[in-house]
Amino acid sequence: MDMDYFEKWVLKEFNINLSAYKSNQLHRRINSLMSRVGSSSIQEYIELLKKDPAQKQKFLDFITINVSEFFRNPEIFEELKEKLKSELLKNNNSLKIWSAACSIGAEPYSIAMYLDEVSPGGRHKIIATDIDNTIIERAKKGEYVDSEIKNVKKQYLDKYFTQMGDKYTMSSKIKNMVTFKKHDLILESYDKDFDLIVCRNVVIYFNQDVKDNIYKKFSESLKKGGLLFVGATESIYNYRDYGFEKASTFIYRKL
Numbered sequence: 665m666d667m668d669y670f671e672k673w674v675l676k677e678f679n680i681n682l683s684a685y686k687s688n689q690l691h692r693r694i695n696s697l698m699s700r701v702g703s704s705s706i707q708e709y710i711e712l713l714k715k716d717p718a719q720k721q722k723f724l725d726f727i728t729i730n731v732s733e734f735f736r737n738p739e740i741f742e743e744l745k746e747k748l749k750s751e752l753l754k755n756n757n758s759l760k761i762w763s764a765a766c767s768i769g770a771e772p773y774s775i776a777m778y779l780d781e782v783s784p785g786g787r788h789k790i791i792a793t794d795i796d797n798t799i800i801e802r803a804k805k806g807e808y809v810d811s812e813i814k815n816v817k818k819q820y821l822d823k824y825f826t827q828m829g830d831k832y833t834m835s836s837k838i839k840n841m842v843t844f845k846k847h848d849l850i851l852e853s854y855d856k857d858f859d860l861i862v863c864r865n866v867v868i869y870f871n872q873d874v875k876d877n878i879y880k881k882f883s884e885s886l887k888k889g890g891l892l893f894v895g896a897t898e899s900i901y902n903y904r905d906y907g908f909e910k911a912s913t914f915i916y917r918k919l
C-alpha cells in the first residue's frame with residue numbers, strides 16, 4: 665500500500681487534497697510522523713487514524729501547519745500598512761479584505777488594529793478563512809501567548825489586549841471587525857470584489873499547478889487596483905501572467 669492510496673483515502677475521509685502539496689516534502693513529513701507514532705506501514709497508520717480521534721487531530725494539525733503570529737515579518741508588514749494608507753484608504757472607508765489561510769487570526773486582527781488606528785469609523789469588512797475548523801475556533805476566541813504577540817507594539821498591546829497571566833486576549837472591538845469562515849483554497853470557489861487579499865505562508869506547501877490556479881483565482885477576485893500581499897518567501901516571479909504589477913517586494917497590484 666503506497667502514498668497514492670493514502671492520498672485517496674485522506675481525500676475521501678477528510679476532504680483534504682494532498683496531491684496539491686509538494687510531494688517529496690509531504691512524503692518525507694508523513695513518513696516521519698508515522699515513525700513518531702509507531703506505525704510501520706500506511707495501512708497500520710490508516711487504522712490508527714480511524715480509531716483514534718487524537719491521532720486524527722494530530723495528523724490534521726501536522727498537514728495544515730498553522731504556526732502564525734501578529735505582524736509576521738514586521739518590516740514587510742510595514743509595507744502593507746504604507747500601501748493601505750497611501751492607496752487603498754485614500755478614497756475608500758469601506759474596504760473589503762480577505763485574509764486567506766488565516767490560522768489563529770493573528771493576521772486579520774493585525775490588519776483590523778491598524779485600520780482601527782488609521783481609519784477610525786471606517787466600515788471595513790475583513791473576512792478571514794482557513795481550511796481548519798479547530799484553528800478557526802481558536803481564532804474566534806482570540807487568546808494568545810507571548811511568542812505570538814512578540815511583534816505587537818506596546819501601544820497596541822495596551823489598547824487592544826487584556827493580559828491575564830501569560831495569556832493575552834484580543835478586545836471585542838477588534839474581534840467584531842473580523843468574520844471567520846471555513847474555506848479551502850484548493851477545492852472551493854472564491855468571493856469577488858476584494859480591495860486586499862492577504863495570503864501568506866501557505867502556497868509555499870503547494871505544487872506549481874495548484875499555486876498557479878490560486879494566483880489566477882486571487883487575481884479574478886480582486887478589484888482593479890486591488891492588492892495581493894504574499895509571504896516573505898513567496899515572491900511571484902511571473903506576476904504579469906496573472907494580470908498583476910509589482911507594488912512592492914511582496915505586494916502585487918491588480919491591473
Ligand SMILES: C[S@@+](CC[C@H](N)C(=O)[O-])C[C@H]1O[C@@H](n2cnc3c(N)ncnc32)[C@H](O)[C@@H]1O
Pocket residue numbers: 727728729730731732733736764765766767768771793794795796799847848849850851863864865866895
Ligand atoms: C503556516 S499557516 C499561515 C498563517 C498566516 N497566514 C501567517 O502567515 O502567519 C498556514 C495555514 O494555512 C491553512 N491551510 C492549509 N491548507 C489550506 C487550504 N487548502 N485552504 C485554506 N487554508 C489552508 C492551515 O490550516 C494553516 O492555518
